[in-house]
Amino acid sequence: MMMGWAILTIIPAILLISDTALFPLLPLNSLSAEGLFWLTSSGTAPYGVATVLFILLLSYHRLAKAEFISLFLTISLGMCTTLGLNHYLKPFFNEARPNAVWLEQQYLLNTENFYTLTKAERKAQMTASLERLEHAETDLVLSPLVKQHWKNEVGFAFPSGHTLFAMTLTMIASYYLLLAGNLVLPTILFIWSITMGFSRMLLGMHWSQDVLASTVLGGVISLFSLFFIHKTFPYGAKAYTDLSTKLRQKRLTLKP
Structure with a gap:
């Protein structure tokens, strides 16, 4: 997961250091541009909510219930943090x-x-x-x-809210999926994050520094959310396990 984060950070960093602008390189009346539009829409309200729900649905069948609850809480914390920071930072930098x-x-x-x-x-x-x-x-x-x-x-441009959203969601979901032994979904999510950043630059929405900062910030938010939930969630996981055991025992005693 950390290697994926590093790769996602290196790409916009190279563009920034080399002073390479991706806009207006792509013909914006092409099928490629329209494809990037639909990709970037997966991080735009209200479609971003559908994206989160879809990832939760895919994760639900691949994680134990206690881990899924932890994933849900971590994503909720990460998404609330990204929305708050994005709302504050854009007018602050005024880019x-x-x-x-x-x-x-x-x-x-x-x-x-x-x-x-x-x-x-x-x-x-x-x-x-x-x-x-x-x-x-x-x-x-x-x-x-x-x-x-x-x-x-x-x-305003800075930071890239779409990249921040994609990066945070990718890092958090990949952490739990990788622990569960799933490699396919994290790989797809990291590819999605990379193309999200490219789509924002190619469509003329963001500069390379916006995508770079959002990638770094998204990773930090993910790590903070994981740390916070893992420090507080064990009590919830234990309570859930105890409750499940009691209900199972109760069902067994009620059987004739």
């Missing part, structure tokens, strides 16, 4: 998204004024900028899905 900066370079948006507006006003201004983009002399063409994504994602 413009790559797509907003690019639109400013095309004289279609003023980022200094844009980020002082309310969310509803930013959505309206982004919509107007994208309408002007259709008549501008640029090589960048957006598919309807990507265009809608740009209209909805008008918040």
Whole structure:
């Protein structure tokens, strides 16, 4: 798990050190861009909730009940922590998204004024900028899905909430699944986390430093959540085991 975390950290670190920007390298009216949109949607509300529930469902059949309860509590703590930090850090760092900066370079948006507006006003201004983009002399063409994504994602860039979500969920779930001897699901989850980070950069939503910081922070949140639950959960696990034993004994005594 730690090796996977290191690999996920190294990739955006290389991009940052080499000063390599992934946007706007990908044609955003291509099938690849639309595929990345659907991938990134797995970390967007309300689909992110479905992603968590799906991973819990897959884990339920692969873990003992006590371990599953521990997994559920750890994921709950990790998700609440990521949401709180993401909500606090974005306005604190006040970083413009790559797509907003690019639109400013095309004289279609003023980022200094844009980020002082309310969310509803930013959505309206982004919509107007994208309408002007259709008549501008640029090589960048957006598919309807990507265009809608740009209209909805008008918040600040740092950190990458999607990467933070994917990294935290991957680390926590992989810890329990690896202990249970399952290698397939953790591998799929780590691939999902890698592609999530790439999708955020390729779609113009985040810089490499956003993805790097979110990957590191997601790992730290995961380790903290695991440590906290493992320090407090043994009492709950013991109580659950005792209750299960008592109920089993009661059923046996009630049999004729």
